[in-house]
Amino acid sequence: MKILCIGAGAIGICIGGSISAMGADVIFLERPQQRKDLEGKMLTIHNQGFSLKATDYRLISDYRELGNELIDCVLIAVKAFDTDQVINQIKQSGINFKNILCLQNGVENEDKLQKAFPRVNVMGASMVSAVSRLDATTVRVERNRGIGLCGKGPVMEQLFDLLKAGGLKPKIFNQLESMKWSKMISNLFSNATSGILDMTPMEIYSRNGLFQIEKNQILEGLNVMKKSGYRIVNLPGLPLKLLVFAISYLPDFLLQPLLIQLIAKGRGEKMPSFYIEKMKGSKMSEVDFLNGAIVRKGAETGIATPVNAALVRIFNLILEDPKCREEYSRNPDLLEKTIQA
Numbered sequence: 236m237k238i239l240c241i242g243a244g245a246i247g248i249c250i251g252g253s254i255s256a257m258g259a260d261v262i263f264l265e266r267p268q269q270r271k272d273l274e275g276k277m278l279t280i281h282n283q284g285f286s287l288k289a290t291d292y293r294l295i296s297d298y299r300e301l302g303n304e305l306i307d308c309v310l311i312a313v314k315a316f317d318t319d320q321v322i323n324q325i326k327q328s329g330i331n332f333k334n335i336l337c338l339q340n341g342v343e344n345e346d347k348l349q350k351a352f353p354r355v356n357v358m359g360a361s362m363v364s365a366v367s368r369l370d371a372t373t374v375r376v377e378r379n380r381g382i383g384l385c386g387k388g389p390v391m392e393q394l395f396d397l398l399k400a401g402g403l404k405p406k407i408f409n410q411l412e413s414m415k416w417s418k419m420i421s422n423l424f425s426n427a428t429s430g431i432l433d434m435t436p437m438e439i440y441s442r443n444g445l446f447q448i449e450k451n452q453i454l455e456g457l458n459v460m461k462k463s464g465y466r467i468v469n470l471p472g473l474p475l476k477l478l479v480f481a482i483s484y485l486p487d488f489l490l491q492p493l494l495i496q497l498i499a500k501g502r503g504e505k506m507p508s509f510y511i512e513k514m515k516g517s518k519m520s521e522v523d524f525l526n527g528a529i530v531r532k533g534a535e536t537g538i539a540t541p542v543n544a545a546l547v548r549i550f551n552l553i554l555e556d557p558k559c560r561e562e563y564s565r566n567p568d569l570l571e572k573t574i575q576a
Contacts, residue, residue, distance in 0.1 A: 247312035253401030298328030341524035358386025361418035381471025430509030
């Protein structure tokens with residue numbers, strides 16, 4: 236099977252490298268500078284007790300390098316804010332492909348891809364395992380929870396077998412929206428707040444006002460899901476149903492220490508993705524595609540989402556305005572006051 240993997244970041248290397256090591260013909264599309272970092276080198280995926288090595292993959296930095304090759308499946312392994320650019324580039328390239336597997340966070344990417352390529356079989360994936368990039372060619376699976384897959388056809392069956400052989404614990408789900416929304420809910424915990432405040436999840440969940448912001452953003456997301464007809468599902472290695480039940484029904488004096496234990500202590504020293512991207516100096520963020528998706532769906536279904544709307548607005552402000560970023564840094568009083576206003 237011939238796979239084109241768009242993006243060779245942590246997830247791209249983990250998925251593309253693993254299935255390459257299992258025998259798939261994998262081609263990575265990367266920018267010229269990143270291509271130089273990978274050219275002629277072995278990809279290594281450390282996965283809790285064993286390591287996979289990929290050496291037979293190919294690299295390109297221009298779709299024209301594919302010529303007339305038939306691609307069985309395109310893996311989309313870039314940030315959600317790059318989706319539109321990727322769609323435009325694929326359209327202009329005229330490459331020949333039959334399937335797409337979307338590995339991105341967020342809940343709107345598959346719809347965009349299906350509308351852009353109506354004759355292509357678009358499949359979804361939710362990477363639940365935590366993956367860190369150690370250097371240009373090496374990633375480590377920190378917590379091997381698994382990967383959710385949703386889609387039909389022989390290519391999905393082959394991908395499932397390759398991922399299973401590579402030790403990535405795939406699981407098939409029947410409803411794309413429920414799988415992707417469940418994964419998005421799991422991505423919300425201490426993500427925007429940590430990115431805004433430069434505070435650890437432990438610091439966030441230990442403070443009552445921030446704990447309330449965290450709880451309310453989740454409850455808004457769950458209300459939108461319910462109104463939309465989507466259900467929470469247990470993702471691989473992630474018992475979300477139990478966690479959602481606790482958030483919905485437990486009193487705060489029981490819920491707060493539980494979330495400290497499960498979310499804050501469970502992350503260890505690893506900071507959330509929004510904080511990491513911000514500290515890299517990025518002016519782009521997935522906040523519009525996570526919290527923002529809840530706001531958009533809330534407006535569509537008539538569900539109020541004021542906390543998520545405020546988090547989107549504030550996070551985008553700090554990315555654009557260094558003074559605003561400094562004002563919010565380690566200033567939970569300001570965030571609590573702004574959201575309560």
